[in-house]
Amino acid sequence: MTPIGSPPVPLVAAGFRSEQTFPEVAEPVRLRIPALGVDSPIQGLGLREDGEVEVPATVGVAGWYRLGARPGQPGPAVILGHVDSxxxxxIFARLSGVTVGTEVRVDRSDGTTATFRITGVSQVAKVRFPTDLVYAPTLDPTLRLVTCGGSFDRSRGSYRDNVIAFADLA
Structure with missing residues (x-):
């Protein structure tokens, strides 16, 4: 409500432009999880033609979903990796056994490192993949590590489940 005698305040100011007030976070270049023996360069990933997220080109390399948050900035940074071939x-062969508190380090192109700690691990059927839980915006910097898991479906040539590790900035 506008006080009596004050000019009306528009709900949306014409020509308003929001300025970025937080420092830009550099792109990730390396993933390290010492407790799992993971030390990998990071490949940038986008979307396939069918709208699904790309997967890393080789089994020994982790991939960062570059259309989402960068590790260390507000939002969920998502890193994918294969369980095997x-x-x-x-690269994520041992991810299903990661424990709460495990340290995850993401080295960035500017020489800085974002350090995260695992807060939980979940195994879910691929047909029930929790897209919102993994990709939906968060106010704080978070990290999601995703791989395949569960039993192997020989007829489809893929695993039936996904393993998702959740981590918060330390």
Whole structure:
């Protein structure tokens, strides 16, 4: 309500432009999880033609979903990795066994490192993937690590579940 005698205040000011007031966070270049023996360069990932998130090109490399938050800025930064291939374990072969409190380090292109701590791990059927829980905006910097898990469906040539590790900035 406008006080008597004051000019009306428009709900949306014409020509208003919000300025970014927080420092830009550099892109991630390396993922390190010492407790799991993970030390990997990070590949940028986008979307496939069908709208699904791309996956890393090789089993030994982690991939960051570059259309989302950067690790250390508000929002969920999502890093994906393979659990295995027909011939070798993948970068996230041991992710399902990660424990709460495990340290995750993401090195960035400007030489800084964002350190996260695992807060929980979940295994969910791919047909019930919690898209909102993984990708929806958060006010704080968070990290989501995603891989395959559960039983292997030979007819489809893929795992039936996803393993998702959740982490908060330390």
């Amino acid at each position: 027909k011939t070798e374990p993948g």
